[in-house]
Amino acid sequence: MNMKNNTVLVTGGGTGIGLEIAKYFYENGNEVIICGRRLEVLEDAQKVMPNLHILTCDLSNANARKAFSAKLLSNFPNLNVLINNAGIQRFRNLRENLLTENGWADYQDEIQTNLEAPIHLSNLLLPALHKKKNAAIINVTSALAFVPYTAVPVYSATKAAIHSFTLSLRHQLKDTDIAVLEIIPPAVNTDLGGKGLHTYGVDVTEFTTSVLNRLANGEEEVGYGGSEEIRLFGKTQLSEGFKKMNG
Numbered sequence: 001m002n003m004k005n006n007t008v009l010v011t012g013g014g015t016g017i018g019l020e021i022a023k024y025f026y027e028n029g030n031e032v033i034i035c036g037r038r039l040e041v042l043e044d045a046q047k048v049m050p051n052l053h054i055l056t057c058d059l060s061n062a063n064a065r066k067a068f069s070a071k072l073l074s075n076f077p078n079l080n081v082l083i084n085n086a087g088i089q090r091f092r093n094l095r096e097n098l099l100t101e102n103g104w105a106d107y108q109d110e111i112q113t114n115l116e117a118p119i120h121l122s123n124l125l126l127p128a129l130h131k132k133k134n135a136a137i138i139n140v141t142s143a144l145a146f147v148p149y150t151a152v153p154v155y156s157a158t159k160a161a162i163h164s165f166t167l168s169l170r171h172q173l174k175d176t177d178i179a180v181l182e183i184i185p186p187a188v189n190t191d192l193g194g195k196g197l198h199t200y201g202v203d204v205t206e207f208t209t210s211v212l213n214r215l216a217n218g219e220e221e222v223g224y225g226g227s228e229e230i231r232l233f234g235k236t237q238l239s240e241g242f243k244k245m246n247g
């Protein structure tokens with residue numbers, strides 16, 4: 001992928017991995033737009049990168065996604081790179097469902113944000129990307145797409161689904177100018193799921209620099225550390241990985 005002279009949208013670009021991705025593209029001579037729900041977080045990013053563009057959005061809602069995409073394309077008609085990075089992660093005890101069926105809205109929020117939003121944004125933006133040179137869609141999935149962590153069961157399922165969708169999209173678009181790429185993070189030290197839950201993870205800057213440099217060198221699917229191993233696992237290793245991950 002060509003990492004210069006693009007117009008790039010990074011969803012969830014105000015914090016964590018998205019912020020590092022935004023910085024990488026910003027420092028490499030690209031026009032960068034970030035979006036998220038919290039304006040103050042986006043404004044903080046803009047203080048560090050004065051030419052950064054910010055847009056608020058709630059990607060968990062289909063109508064909001066439509067309105068957001070229309071505004072995005074109207075303000076940034078040169079958009080040629082979509083980075084589906086925004087995501088949420090919730091711990092869930094599925095055994096509670098043995099007693100009650102409450103909580104579907106909360107499940108849906110996770111499915112809509114992690115799964116519906118990237119598919120819908122691809123759908124909304126593909127016609128515009130198709131008219132551009134060096135277009136790309138980059139999906140941020142997870143090592144848990146390959147080996148689920150059962151404590152975050154819906155999250156793991158959404159990431160497996162987005163990995164699958166990425167393979168299909170890449171295959172179907174192979175004769176177009178749109179590259180379909182995947183970043184597969186291991187545990188990374190960000191605030192995902194809440195402050196302090198991922199402090200054991202790898203450094204976010206080192207991780208992001210490594211995976212984006214590999215995309216720049218032409219790779220289509222990249223992990224880092226543990227997730228680089230997991231994405232290449234065979235069946236036996238997947239079973240062993242599941243046991244290790246889930247005790």
Ligand SMILES: NC(=O)c1ccc[n+]([C@@H]2O[C@H](COP(=O)([O-])OP(=O)(O)OC[C@H]3O[C@@H](n4cnc5c(N)ncnc54)[C@H](OP(=O)(O)O)[C@@H]3O)[C@@H](O)[C@H]2O)c1
Nearest residue numbers: 012015016017036037038059060086087142187188190192
């Ligand atoms: N950190 C890890 O260990 C790890 C591992 C594997 C995969 N990942 C993936 O990496 C991606 C980035 O996560 P992160 O670790 O950088 O965590 P993070 O700092 O919590 O970033 C998530 C971002 O998504 C945005 N977001 C959440 N819901 C949204 C919504 N409905 N609409 C718009 N934006 C929304 C958040 O901003 P607002 O709250 O302001 O909306 C936030 O900026 C996620 O897809 C995550 O699943 C992370």
